Amino acid sequence: MWIILDPKCRGFFNYNFALYLCTVFSTMTKLLEWLLGASLIGMAWGLVTFDLLDLQLPPQYRELAWPMPVYLLVVFGCYSLATVGYRVATFNDCEDAAKELQAQIKEAKEDLKKKGLKM
Amino acid sequence: RPFINTPQATGADQAVGFGLVGFSLLLFTYYTIWVIVLPFVDSDHVIHSYFLPREYSVILPGVAALILLLCVGTFIGVITWKNRKPKKVD
Numbered sequence: 001m002w003i004i005l006d007p008k009c010r011g012f013f014n015y016n017f018a019l020y021l022c023t024v025f026s027t028m029t030k031l032l033e034w035l036l037g038a039s040l041i042g043m044a045w046g047l048v049t050f051d052l053l054d055l056q057l058p059p060q061y062r063e064l065a066w067p068m069p070v071y072l073l074v075v076f077g078c079y080s081l082a083t084v085g086y087r088v089a090t091f092n093d094c095e096d097a098a099k100e101l102q103a104q105i106k107e108a109k110e111d112l113k114k115k116g117l118k119m
Numbered sequence: 120r121p122f123i124n125t126p127q128a129t130g131a132d133q134a135v136g137f138g139l140v141g142f143s144l145l146l147f148t149y150y151t152i153w154v155i156v157l158p159f160v161d162s163d164h165v166i167h168s169y170f171l172p173r174e175y176s177v178i179l180p181g182v183a184a185l186i187l188l189l190c191v192g193t194f195i196g197v198i199t200w201k202n203r204k205p206k207k208v209d
Contacts, residue, residue, distance in 0.1 A: 061156040063173065070177045071154045073184075075147060082143040089136025092130055 045069065150176070 024032065047053055048065040153170050157184060171179075 039204070060158040064155060067154050067177050070180050071150070074150055074180050078143040078147040078150075082140045083140025085143065086135045087135045089140070091132060091136075092188070093127060093132070095129075 028036075045065065045068055048055075048057065048062065051057075051062070139177050153173075157167065157170060157173075
């Protein structure tokens with residue numbers, strides 16, 4: 001494993017790693033896109049929250065930044081809940097058609113029983 | 120045969136559905152004020168008395184998520200236990 005640190009071999013591994021990255025970027029799937037985007041945003045959040053670059057942002061912005069991942073999850077949860085609730089409330093229930101269908105199922109069962117099919 | 124009733128959700132469905140919408144709107148508004156608005160409000164303003172300290176804005180959703188996971192896991196466990204079939208004997 002430590003062969004990568006040997007100066008004579010490092011160029012070889014660098015070249016192959018660069019080639020690999022080129023293939024990764026040219027055949028970028030949606031998953032890779034999302035992972036890349038998410039990790040960039042994650043790094044930006046980490047930089048602000050833990051002050052890794054000593055940017056010395058105003059305290060209010062730092063207070064705002066650190067709960068951000070949890071906040072986004074809660075907002076996503078609220079949105080999901082609201083969508084489910086709205087779709088339940090505006091669902092097109094056809095009670096007449098449901099009753100008619102159940103009557104037809106009963107009729108079909110009796111008909112088949114008469115003809116000898118075991119239920 | 121013509122339609123007598125227009126297709127519509129029944130009363131209970133509508134109540135539950137709109138209740139969910141209302142609850143999530145309330146939760147969203149309260150949580151947004153807590154996380155995003157409060158840092159920019161002076162610390163001696165009266166509005167701060169309606170909100171818990173900032174740490175709880177991360178701890179409470181975490182605890183709620185754990186409880187939710189527990190409930191989901193228990194539910195799956197109960198259903199799996201109920202549906203277990205005895206091994207076939209040749």
